[in-house]
Amino acid sequence: MTNNQPDCPQRRKVCRVLMLPLLAGLGMPVHAVGIDTAPALERRVKAAFLYKFLGYADFPAGSFADASTPVSIGVVGADDMAAELTRIAAGRLVTGRMITVRALREQDLAQPLHVLFVAGQDDARAARLLRAANAQLTVTECEGGLRSGSVINFTIIDDRVRFDVSLDAAEKKNVKLSSRLLTVANRVQKGAS
Numbered sequence: 001m002t003n004n005q006p007d008c009p010q011r012r013k014v015c016r017v018l019m020l021p022l023l024a025g026l027g028m029p030v031h032a033v034g035i036d037t038a039p040a041l042e043r044r045v046k047a048a049f050l051y052k053f054l055g056y057a058d059f060p061a062g063s064f065a066d067a068s069t070p071v072s073i074g075v076v077g078a079d080d081m082a083a084e085l086t087r088i089a090a091g092r093l094v095t096g097r098m099i100t101v102r103a104l105r106e107q108d109l110a111q112p113l114h115v116l117f118v119a120g121q122d123d124a125r126a127a128r129l130l131r132a133a134n135a136q137l138t139v140t141e142c143e144g145g146l147r148s149g150s151v152i153n154f155t156i157i158d159d160r161v162r163f164d165v166s167l168d169a170a171e172k173k174n175v176k177l178s179s180r181l182l183t184v185a186n187r188v189q190k191g192a193s
Helices: 021-025 035-054 079-089 123-132 167-172 179-184
Strands: 071-076 099-104 112-118 134-140 152-157 160-166 187-189
Touching (some): 035 071, 035 152, 035 160, 071 079, 079 099, 112 123, 123 134
Parallel strands (some): 071 099, 071 112, 112 134, 134 152, 160 187
Antiparallel strands (some): 152 160
């Protein structure tokens, strides 16, 4: 399935992008890339972020049936990203737990998830999917992602993938985010914006 994101100039102009100092701050390598790889690179960077977010989020104790329950990640609208995230997480553990990644359709959102990524730039769609979701740490990539109730929203600033955080949304979902994650966020929102 193809990615449902529009091809906009902001996403195409990644000439000589350095992958976020933030990635280095989260322990990820920094690479230089050319413009022809921009959309694929953006998906890889976001997948890497999603994986890294796991190490900076504490999920409620009741969200795991037992000690062998894996951390579950669902991806809606970006099968390529789900595949990349599966590759990144293969054989790795987070807080001693395996990681499962699933490409989901809208009708699959009722199943419990620890992390849900909703792809696309449509704010209304993102808001509708977030309301239908049974997920704790929600991540979007649309302009109104935080207003729609997402905990984390990706944004592109100066040709770099960055993210904003809503502490109110995290609190509603009972997810505690590390101060280390908050210090590298582009913007941390608390209360009405």
